[in-house]
Amino acid sequence: xxxxxxxxxxxxxxxxxxxxxxxxxxxxxxxxxxxxxxxxxxxxxxxxxxxxxxxxxxxxxxxxxxxxxxxxxxxxxxxxxxxxxxxxxxxxxxxxxxxxxxxxxxxxxxxxxxxxxxxxxxxxxxxxxxxxxxxxxxxxxxxxxxxxxxxxxxxxxxxxxxxxxxxxxxxxxxxxxxxxxxxxxxxxxxxxxxxxxxxxxxxxxxxxxxxxxxxxxxxxxxxxxxxxxxxxxxxxxxxxxxxxxxxxxxxxxxxxxxxxxxxxxxxxxxxxxxxxxxxxxxxxxxxxxxxxxxxxxxxxxxxxxxxxxxxxxxxxxxxxx
Amino acid sequence: xxxxxxxxxxxxxxxxxxxxxxxxxxxxxxxxxxxxxxxxxxxxxxxxxxxxxxxxxxxxxxxxxxxxxxxxxxxxxxxxxxxxxxxxxxxxxxxxxxxxxxxxxxxxxxxxxxxxxxxxxxxxxxxxxxxxxxxxxxxxxxxxxxxxxxxxxxxxxxxxxxxxxxxxxxxxxxxxxxxxxxxxxxxxxxxxxxxxxxxxxxxxxxxxxxxxxxxxxxxxxxxxxxxxxxxxxxxxxxxxxxxxxxxxxxxxxxxxxxxxxxxxxxxxxxxxxxxxxxxxxxxxxxxxxxxxxxxxxxxxxxxxxxxxxxxxxxxxxxxxxxxxxxxxxxxxxxxxxxxxxxxxxxxxxxx
Numbered sequence: 141x142x143x144x145x146x147x148x149x150x151x152x153x154x155x156x157x158x159x160x161x162x163x164x165x166x167x168x169x170x171x172x173x174x175x176x177x178x179x180x181x182x183x184x185x186x187x188x189x190x191x192x193x194x195x196x197x198x199x200x201x202x203x204x205x206x207x208x209x210x211x212x213x214x215x216x217x218x219x220x221x222x223x224x225x226x227x228x229x230x231x232x233x234x235x236x237x238x239x240x241x242x243x244x245x246x247x248x249x250x251x252x253x254x255x256x257x258x259x260x261x262x263x264x265x266x267x268x269x270x271x272x273x274x275x276x277x278x279x280x281x282x283x284x285x286x287x288x289x290x291x292x293x294x295x296x297x298x299x300x301x302x303x304x305x306x307x308x309x310x311x312x313x314x315x316x317x318x319x320x321x322x323x324x325x326x327x328x329x330x331x332x333x334x335x336x337x338x339x340x341x342x343x344x345x346x347x348x349x350x351x352x353x354x355x356x357x358x359x360x361x362x363x364x365x366x367x368x369x370x371x372x373x374x375x376x377x378x379x380x381x382x383x384x385x386x387x388x389x390x391x392x393x394x395x396x397x398x399x400x401x402x403x404x405x406x407x408x409x410x411x412x413x414x415x416x417x418x419x420x421x422x423x424x425x426x427x428x429x430x431x432x433x434x435x436x437x438x439x440x441x442x443x444x445x446x447x448x449x450x451x452x453x454x455x456x457x458x459x460x461x
Numbered sequence: 462x463x464x465x466x467x468x469x470x471x472x473x474x475x476x477x478x479x480x481x482x483x484x485x486x487x488x489x490x491x492x493x494x495x496x497x498x499x500x501x502x503x504x505x506x507x508x509x510x511x512x513x514x515x516x517x518x519x520x521x522x523x524x525x526x527x528x529x530x531x532x533x534x535x536x537x538x539x540x541x542x543x544x545x546x547x548x549x550x551x552x553x554x555x556x557x558x559x560x561x562x563x564x565x566x567x568x569x570x571x572x573x574x575x576x577x578x579x580x581x582x583x584x585x586x587x588x589x590x591x592x593x594x595x596x597x598x599x600x601x602x603x604x605x606x607x608x609x610x611x612x613x614x615x616x617x618x619x620x621x622x623x624x625x626x627x628x629x630x631x632x633x634x635x636x637x638x639x640x641x642x643x644x645x646x647x648x649x650x651x652x653x654x655x656x657x658x659x660x661x662x663x664x665x666x667x668x669x670x671x672x673x674x675x676x677x678x679x680x681x682x683x684x685x686x687x688x689x690x691x692x693x694x695x696x697x698x699x700x701x702x703x704x705x706x707x708x709x710x711x712x713x714x715x716x717x718x719x720x721x722x723x724x725x726x727x728x729x730x731x732x733x734x735x736x737x738x739x740x741x742x743x744x745x746x747x748x749x750x751x752x753x754x755x756x757x758x759x760x761x762x763x764x765x766x767x768x769x770x771x772x773x774x775x776x777x778x779x780x781x782x783x784x785x786x787x788x789x790x791x792x793x794x795x796x797x798x799x800x801x802x803x804x805x806x807x808x809x810x811x812x
Binding site for chain 2: 186
């Protein structure tokens with residue numbers, strides 16, 4: 141069901157572009173269906189490849205259900221002889237690393253960070269797509285150029301900068317005396333909020349909307365603000381979903397920045413919690429794999445929820461605007 | 462007279478109002494829309510480049526301690542030697558080079574292959590696409606732990622499989638030996654220790670990290686290329702098929718050139734990403750916890766970003782040196798990206 145729906149989606153995607161007539165896709169389909177040995181090989185290779193991609197996850201899930209002696213047998217067994225669902229609760233309730241708290245922190249950081257990123261991205265993209273002002277092209281180039289600055293080049297100065305932000309965290313006006321936003325949610329969130337990638341992607345999407353829409357609502361006296369949120373944003377859902385997905389996943393999965401900018405265990409994110417957990421649990425791979433499995437779960441749920449729009453969003457990115 | 466004046470001033474009032482409105486429209490409105498992004502980008506992306514350069518001239522702990530000029534850079538240059546027991550900067554550059562040269566082309570080629578296969582309209586497309594993309598969206602920490610388990614010398618499934626077919630077990634992520642002498646030794650060809658380190662190739666441990674990295678980033682390449690394929694006009698392929706082109710010719714003569722802008726984009730992005738390899742090394746080689754051992758065994762997986770981290774996080778008073786190292790990383794990346802634009806972009810076919 142789901143699969144065939146997506147096939148249709150890809151077809152409408154190709155059909156939507158002007159030079160393609162509606163007849164091209166069915167024709168193509170018929171010719172491809174014809175060669176069955178070729179298709180069989182294609183399936184075989186794709187399925188073997190997919191199995192290899194999925195194997196580490198599968199093995200993780202199997203190990204997470206084994207008993208401690210069973211997970212240490214060499215050569216390993218494949219299926220757990222007596223599935224231990226309690227491994228999951230044991231991993232979750234380990235007193236040393238309280239995953240509930242870690243998850244809460246991760247969701248706060250990822251949700252707030254993504255919301256701010258989408259909001260600032262949308263307004264900036266609107267200015268670049270719809271408004272006329274001096275230095276527009278130059279500013280846009282400058283924004284895009286920031287994509288080229290590698291994260292590692294920024295991490296040391298940002299660490300210093302966050303600690304020395306004036307008037308915050310006990311600092312005086314010169315940024316001396318306290319520790320700024322070090323070891324806080326804001327410190328984890330702020331440096332990644334503005335994203336040139338988001339601005340770029342959203343601008344592409346906004347520019348694809350014909351200008352007639354603006355002329356039409358302008359006659360009715362609508363402001364830029366209304367037009368943006370009532371017309372443009374609803375029409376650009378695929379691009380926005382893509383930005384949300386990438387933004388949320390990047391923050392949820394982030395490791396280096398939260399590690400450097402925090403110190404207190406109770407505000408750290410779930411990835412750091414999992415790392416600490418792996419250090420403490422050492423060789424208890426069954427418990428560790430259970431923890432890894434529930435850390436992965438939210439990302440997978442999010443992806444499955446939005447994946448159709450996400451592919452559309454990337455497709456609009458591929459088309460040169 | 463009087464009415465004339467009021468008319469005049471009304472007219473100029475209207476003109477002034479119009480001017481003010483235009484000013485709002487052309488200056489204040491765009492600035493309002495742009496301000497949050499521009500302020501944040503300047504503060505946390507542009508200004509840090511300058512600040513980083515400034516910090517690299519200091520001995521810097523939590524705060525600036527002493528201005529040392531180019532001392533940090535001198536120290537960096539002094540450890541540029543390559544080989545066992547030589548400088549750690551030189552060695553980490555070599556590790557980064559191995560990593561990049563191994564991971565980028567393999568990922569690109571495999572993504573191209575898989576994307577082309579997935580582009581065929583087949584049943585179960587959503588499931589297959591998700592299978593290839595899933596590693597990319599999972600956290601490196603969780604996936605890294607799963608790989609650490611696969612690679613475990615005692616109870617890992619890889620050694621289980623090797624032993625099942627009668628091959629000797631390996632120590633994988635704990636093996637600091639370079640792969641080329643090892644592979645040659647397995648088929649009975651000798652190796653001299655006097656050969657330069659670069660010929661020995663990456664260590665077995667680094668190779669494992671590279672395998673993980675290809676697995677982890679393949680899905681990204683596949684999705685980007687799929688998006689590129691969707692954007693190609695299907696009539697082009699249709700025409701070629703009617704002219705009797707076979708699958709190989711279609712792929713090399715038509716798809717490849719038409720996809721070259723997307724491939725080029727992917728090449729640049731993958732290279733940048735490969736120079737920033739931190740997470741995978743950190744999770745796979747640190748031996749658990751907050752990673753005191755990242756870069757082990759014997760620093761053969763110590764990429765440049767991990768070295769930056771080591772001096773920032775684990776050595777007090779070395780923030781300045783760490784900043785100097787990250788400057789090196791930035792300049793390197795800039796040089797490689799510019800080179801790619803000069804060399805590779807000539808071969809890119811924009812329509």
